Every structure is written in structure tokens, then in C-alpha cells.
Amino acid sequence: MKSLNYTILLALIFLTSCGGGSDGGSTTEPDPIPNPTAATLIFPENNKECTEGSVLNELQSSVNFQWSASENTDSYSLTVTNLNTNSSSTTTSSTTEKTITLQRGTPYEWFVTSKANGTAETAISSKFRFYNQGVGVENYAPFPAVAVSPKRGITLSTRTNVDLQWIGEDIDNDIASYEILFGTEIIPTNSLGSTTTNTMNTSVISGNVYYWVVITNDQEGNKSRSEVFEFKVD
Incomplete structure (x- = not known):
């Protein structure tokens, strides 16, 4: 019996010395910082x-x-x-x-x-x-158009035609037409023509990078030029 008690005592001493049976050495992870949300x-x-x-x-x-x-x-x-x-x-x-x-x-x-x-x-x-607001301005030029499709920098799968789509806005609500410049030059100068809609179809060739610009015209003769948008066709 003495031998058994001695063995138990040694075990208790060992556990105590190693921190067994106690949570005094544990650490608590800090709460994660919540992500900010978007402002309105x-x-x-x-x-x-x-x-x-x-x-x-x-x-x-x-x-x-x-x-x-x-x-x-x-x-x-x-x-x-x-x-x-x-x-x-x-x-x-x-x-x-x-x-x-x-x-x-x-x-x-x-x-x-x-x-x-x-x-x-x-x-x-x-x-x-x-x-x-400007000095004595009665009619403003349209906002530069924004590309919708193809998305800027995207690579399209092999095809022969592409629908160009964009958004045009004007605080005077008097947009008259859009002219599309399109080509393989970084600053395109070739005109695909004008349209009163927000889309235009054009032919493309695989392996090329294409650039396009939208010129928005309003009824007062004001115009705006978009940024140069680009996409690639595999």
C-alpha cells in the first residue's frame, strides 16, 4: 500500500510541475477586428x-x-x-x-x-x-461614357463578332447620339459610325487586342470623349 501511495504522489508532483491540471498557462486569442462596411x-x-x-x-x-x-x-x-x-x-x-x-x-x-x-x-x-456648376452654363456636356461589355482588360474566347455596350449619362437628359472609335491602335481613330442606342456590333479577329472609345453627343452640340477601353480576343 505504501508503494502505491508513493507512486500516486510522484504522479501528482509530475503533473503539477508540467502544468497539468491547471489552466494558468493558457492564453486567450484576441477577438478578430471586424471589417469596415461601405459608406453611403x-x-x-x-x-x-x-x-x-x-x-x-x-x-x-x-x-x-x-x-x-x-x-x-x-x-x-x-x-x-x-x-x-x-x-x-x-x-x-x-x-x-x-x-x-x-x-x-x-x-x-x-x-x-x-x-x-x-x-x-x-x-x-x-x-x-x-x-x-460653371459660370453662366445653361447646358452641360454629357458625362464620359462608361464601358459595360466587354469589360476593360478582359480576354474573350475565339469569335468573329463582339457587341460593344456602354452607359451614357447627361444631367440635361439630351443625349442625341454616340460615335464609336474602334481598332487595334492604342488610340483608335477608325469610326464604326453613330448610333442612338447603347450598343454596337463589330467584327474582330482572334489574337488581336482591340481599343475603343465612345464619343457622346447631346442636342446642343456638346460632346464628351470616354477613356480608351481595351480587350483581347483569343
Whole structure:
């Protein structure tokens, strides 16, 4: 019996020395940081003329961008793009607004990126387009068209024809027609003709990279030129 008791005592000493029977050495994993959610844009409104900015001079005005607070967010990045030059600027805000100086009589696109401390995950809002009010402008040029299909940079399977599709918008709602420039040159100059719809079919050859541009015309003679879109055909 003494031998059995001695054996049990040794076992207890061994377990105690190795931390057995105790959770004192365990660690608790920190709770994961929740990902931020996307903000909802408020002002300037989508496809509208911004008339509420503070005029600085004949060329510039300041516009107060506003959006709703998003969950799990510590800061926001506001990205504004001049659609005439395709140049963008990004600024940071800890609140749900930011005042930016813009060119007057110019189309812009903007969106907000939500960020949270401790994680690289972000959330991007939808994108809004607007015209910053100009001096004595009664009719604005259309917004540059946006490609829908083929998606920019996509590689299509072998085929002989492609339907080009795009979105055209104008705050005056007076778009008259679209002209499509298309070809294998990086800056296409060959015109496929004009249409009043948002699609045009064209022939293609396998192995080529194609580039296309949409020129949007309104009833007042104003026009806008899209970016150059590209796709490849296997």
C-alpha cells in the first residue's frame, strides 16, 4: 500500500510541475477586428449639377462632400476624379464630410473608402458623378461614357463578332447620339459610325487586342470623349 501511495504522489508532483491540471498557462486569442462596411454617399448627388459650393473665383469653387457613417470604421478616404483629365486626388477624413476645391464647369466622379485600425481590409462605396456648376452654363456636356461589355482588360474566347455596350449619362437628359472609335491602335481613330442606342456590333479577329472609345453627343452640340477601353480576343 505504501508503494502505491508513493507512486500516486510522484504522479501528482509530475503533473503539477508540467502544468497539468491547471489552466494558468493558457492564453486567450484576441477577438478578430471586424471589417469596415461601405459608406453611403449623400452629396454631391449622382448625375446632378452641384450648385451649393462656395465660389472662390471664376475658375474654382469649394464643395463639401458628405456621406453616411459606416460600421466598424475609424477613418475614410475620399477619392475625387476630374473626368476631363482622368486625374484623381485622395484625402483622408475622420468624419463623414470633407471640403475640396474643384474646377467650375467640370464633371467629376467620387467615392469613399472605409478603413479600420488594426486591419488592412477596406470597403468601397458606390461611385457618384456630378457637374460642378460653371459660370453662366445653361447646358452641360454629357458625362464620359462608361464601358459595360466587354469589360476593360478582359480576354474573350475565339469569335468573329463582339457587341460593344456602354452607359451614357447627361444631367440635361439630351443625349442625341454616340460615335464609336474602334481598332487595334492604342488610340483608335477608325469610326464604326453613330448610333442612338447603347450598343454596337463589330467584327474582330482572334489574337488581336482591340481599343475603343465612345464619343457622346447631346442636342446642343456638346460632346464628351470616354477613356480608351481595351480587350483581347483569343
